Amino acid sequence: MNTSIHQKAKGISFIILFLIMTVVLFLTLTNTVAADQNNYKEITVKTGDSLWTIAEAYQKENPKLSNQAFVSWVENKNGLIRDHIVPNEKLIIPVRK
Numbered sequence: 001m002n003t004s005i006h007q008k009a010k011g012i013s014f015i016i017l018f019l020i021m022t023v024v025l026f027l028t029l030t031n032t033v034a035a036d037q038n039n040y041k042e043i044t045v046k047t048g049d050s051l052w053t054i055a056e057a058y059q060k061e062n063p064k065l066s067n068q069a070f071v072s073w074v075e076n077k078n079g080l081i082r083d084h085i086v087p088n089e090k091l092i093i094p095v096r097k
Contacts, residue, residue: 040077041097045089051075052083054093061095070094 043054055070065073073094075083085091 039096040092041095042090042092045085045087045091047087049085049087050083051080051085054091058093058095065094 045054051071051074052067054074055065055067058070059065059067062070070093071083074080074091077092077094
């Protein structure tokens with residue numbers, strides 16, 4: 001009977017440790033992403049804008065990226081699906097502040 005209680009305590013300890021580690025990892029990653037986004041410009045989409053026209057407009061500020069790479073970066077960082085943007089939407093772009 002003592003071994004049964006000991007095994008349950010071990011199992012509960014493992015679950016608690018796992019949950020603590022998960023929370024710490026989540027907070028670390030969230031903080032890193034937020035800090036990373038603070039280094040880049042945020043723009044507001046205007047009527048008629050597309051990711052391609054935005055890439056062309058900011059190409060000179062980040063010549064290391066092709067327009068296609070710029071568009072892919074913006075899609076990934078902003079969680080966009082199929083280049084779909086709308087007026088007044090805020091986007092983080094790969095141009096340093």
